[in-house]
Amino acid sequence: MIEPFRTNLPLLRDVARVRMYTDCTMDEETILTRSADADAVMVIGFHVPDAMLDRFCGFDGGPGHVRCFAFGGTGVASYIDLARTREHGVRVCNIVHYGDHAVAEHTFALLLELAREVGRLNAEVRAGDWTGADGYALHGKTIGLVGFGGIGQAVARIANGFGMKVAVWNSHVDPMAAAGLGVDLIDDMGDLMERSDIVSLHLPLLAETAGIVTIRELDQMRPGTLFLNTARAEIVEPGALTARLLRGDVRAALDVYEREPLPLDDPLRRVPGIVLTPHVAWRNDEAYVGLTRQVVQSIRSFFAGGDFNVAN
Template sequence: MALISTQNDRTDLPLVVMPSIIESMVQPFREALPLLHDIARVRIYDDATLDGDVIVDRCADADAVMVIGFHVDDSMFDRLSDHVRCFSFGGTGVASYIDLSRARERGIAVTNVVRYGDHAVAEHTFALIMELSRRVGRLDAIVKSGRWDGLDGISLYGRTLGLIGFGGIAQAVADMATGFGMSTLVWNSHLHEEAVAAHHVTAVDDLGELLHRSDVASIHLPLTDSTTGIITADHLERLRPGTIVVNTARAEVIEPGALTRRLLRGDLLAGLDVFDHEPLPLDDPLRSVPGIVLTPHVAWRDDEAYRALSVQIVRAIAAFFTGSAFNRVV
């Protein structure tokens, strides 16, 4: 572990700490740090620890904390809230990682980042769809093991894609689906006619109907108070056997336990990048369900997204300490 720090002699400036970071994000953050010159000192620990005690120790004298990859659970929040004035979260669905109501009660600012990785997540969504339909990863393993029997694929051409939510990520997925010759249905509580026309999709008023008509159903809802648990077990019952289900959004938008129970019946295919508990516990039943592909919440991770995310986090902190607001959630 190496420590990256800036303006160490400026003890008059507030301190910003990033207690954990993945290696590939270090350089994009280095490039963004000049935005905090004469505004705040920065201390970055360049390892990706998830140890809560280590994270708290590293943030012991921080005025602001950059949160990437770890959850600020209640214990950590209580231990940091007496001196941290701002949490800057490196993602959009901040409610999954920081208790926003507690932050409001304590007067602690929370920021997030937006539209930083729309194409990254959209591409990962299609990577999951392609793995489930063409099974390239499994075919690679078969050939390398010395076999030549192969596996059958599932055509996407002419099939129906159902998108739950229609923000920037879903719109990018819709455009990709057009290239595959798919037709696209969309359900969203606030759907703009201009977006429907621009992306050549068909709006569906009923979520259950969309799920029933879809050959591939992909979830792209942000996590808010109104979307938590919005997809129910009854909705999932409308899925036809053989449907591909993809979630690169948030697990919490589905009724707790409902998706696992539906997948355990073994008649669906699924690609999941997000889970109720992360990291996914070793005894989670999803690990043993056939016909599903699991990835460790990495849909957002690519080089372009890292650069956009880094700049937004640093800009949000600069705005906080200079008395303005940027991507402010609380």
């Protein structure tokens, strides 16, 4: 994202002095040192645990200096304690709709891998195996979406193109958007999962959505259901998805996990037929441009007294 950031930095001309490093480090001490005396910090790719937050902002009685964190993503609650920053008057910003199409396309890449196993078949043909495999038809199947914001709506449009039926858990759904995409609204999440051939999660991680998908709903998925998560692992009750998948009657493709990077001993790795990608659904050139611009706009707004993309 270095070049997209450089392209957008002129937005801060005559607003703020910028200190930018172009190497990659996740080391907390290095990040703290490089952010010395900064009023605002852009947070991309690293977590800000409470001890680090204390030193950034002086919550521990030290000489804190940061008054604004501009987060380059939508799941900021899993990176920074929003309640704590709000209590101390420190602004946290996130970004919106920067990767709607990227995540929707990756969702279908995962679904198609479950349906047609192209990766496995490619490896087999290269090894001289011409056995092949039967595919799983998407046309006419029902995909149930838990979450219907920008990403969920983009997924629905792609699903319509495949001739699929789209059902949506009816929580805070824009009725005009639902009507325009011809979706079936279902009030109970468990009922949605029971009716769907494919279940795909597209909720943001907020205080009210953390753990909202429980074992009760997951238990209602029928054997043979395909399950996708390109949203956040934390919207699922801790341990519930692993327990459900280890029963072996539901196939899944995941891009997000309770612990990232996914540990080598994580039981998810033992789930038969699971497809795993390393939290990359949002990553493409178009998303990088939108992400970096919004992060810089958040900083500019903070210094100018505005409220652009405030998350807390």
